[in-house]
Amino acid sequence: MPIWNNRCLKDLKVSDAFLQTVLIVDDDRINRAVLAELLQRECRILLAKDGETALQRARDERSIDLILLDVSMPGMDGYEVLRRLRSEPQTANIAVIFITALTNEQDEERGLSLGAADYVVKPISPAIVKARVRNHLKLVAQRNELERLSEKDGLTGIANRRYFDKAFELAWRHAIRSGEPLSVGMIDVDHFKEYNDHYGHGAGDEALRQVAQALERAAGRPYDVVARYGGEEFVMLLPGLHELEPLLERLRRAVLDLNLPHARSRTAEVVTISCGGVVAFVSQTDKPAALLGWADKLLYRAKQQGRNRVLV
Numbered sequence: 001m002p003i004w005n006n007r008c009l010k011d012l013k014v015s016d017a018f019l020q021t022v023l024i025v026d027d028d029r030i031n032r033a034v035l036a037e038l039l040q041r042e043c044r045i046l047l048a049k050d051g052e053t054a055l056q057r058a059r060d061e062r063s064i065d066l067i068l069l070d071v072s073m074p075g076m077d078g079y080e081v082l083r084r085l086r087s088e089p090q091t092a093n094i095a096v097i098f099i100t101a102l103t104n105e106q107d108e109e110r111g112l113s114l115g116a117a118d119y120v121v122k123p124i125s126p127a128i129v130k131a132r133v134r135n136h137l138k139l140v141a142q143r144n145e146l147e148r149l150s151e152k153d154g155l156t157g158i159a160n161r162r163y164f165d166k167a168f169e170l171a172w173r174h175a176i177r178s179g180e181p182l183s184v185g186m187i188d189v190d191h192f193k194e195y196n197d198h199y200g201h202g203a204g205d206e207a208l209r210q211v212a213q214a215l216e217r218a219a220g221r222p223y224d225v226v227a228r229y230g231g232e233e234f235v236m237l238l239p240g241l242h243e244l245e246p247l248l249e250r251l252r253r254a255v256l257d258l259n260l261p262h263a264r265s266r267t268a269e270v271v272t273i274s275c276g277g278v279v280a281f282v283s284q285t286d287k288p289a290a291l292l293g294w295a296d297k298l299l300y301r302a303k304q305q306g307r308n309r310v311l312v
């Protein structure tokens with residue numbers, strides 16, 4: 001199961017990619033029904049009748065785009081629900097619109113100060129609620145798209161270092177909690193300076209694109225991360241994987257099988273990669289950077305030993 005990202009495109013079903021999800025929270029069944037009826041053509045709708053249920057749904061459902069939140073509810077009120085949403089990383093950024101019978105200025109000010117995107121008073125005007133929901137869903141979609149672009153490498157189309165760093169931090173915490181191993185692999189294209197010198201920078205770019213795509217295809221599991229770490233260097237993150245060597249060997253093979261001619265390589269007649277990898281059981285006292293440093297040392301040794309090889 002993917003543990004860190006709720007926007008990884010590989011995990012999105014086609015229907016999810018086009019339909020946004022709105023969670024309607026109200027203790028009154030009729031209010032829930034009226035809002036659901038109003039918005040059913042605009043989005044996918046989830047319902048909750050109290051604060052606890054709302055929080056649980058927000059944690060479980062990884063793709064809630066907007067919450068329409070009543071304020072006065074028995075048990076936990078809407079303000080408290082919003083405060084708790086904001087306090088958990090998983091739910092902190094979900095947009096919230098209060099829909100409430102509380103009409104005074106202080107209540108509205110309180111709701112907006114807690115971080116609500118909007119505040120609508122009952123009785124609602126259906127057309128205005130619909131328009132406000134539409135506007136906020138559009139903003140959410142734009143924000144998600146920007147975030148996705150900021151985590152994608154422009155040249156190769158795979159994840160970039162920023163995405164890797166975030167995924168690594170989450171996978172690291174998960175590995176400590178679960179006691180499962182965490183594997184990382186560092187990958188570097190061999191004699192790539194010579195490739196550029198001989199074929200030109202444009203051809204070098206195209207070769208990097210092909211290598212990146214081959215690595216991603218060969219990695220296989222949907223929750224493994226292959227990212228461009230910088231230049232002609234790539235990094236892999238493989239949560240829960242015990243046997244790293246066969247996998248890196250498969251990646252090395254996949255790049256070799258691309259058969260990209262490399263007349264100036266002193267290793268082979270085609271483009272090759274070298275890999276260093278580490279399988280670790282991490283604890284609180286370990287440092288993520290040390291794990292990467294270790295993989296990098298093995299990569300360096302793979303280079304020294306003649307390149308086009310894997311060291312784990």
Ligand code: GH3
Pocket residue numbers: 155188189190191192193194196200201202203204205208230231232303307
């Ligand atoms: P080694 O086998 O030891 O890794 O040798 P190398 O030539 O690959 O290593 P070096 O670090 O000397 O050179 C890396 C080269 O990768 C130099 C740089 O021009 C090239 N490179 C880095 N990023 C890009 C890029 O985005 N596009 C292209 N075309 N080349 C790049």
Ligand code: MG
Pocket residue numbers: 026027028070071072073
């Ligand atoms: Mg109520």
Ligand code: MG
Pocket residue numbers: 188189190191192193232
């Ligand atoms: Mg290199």
Ligand code: MG
Pocket residue numbers: 188189231232233
């Ligand atoms: Mg390099």
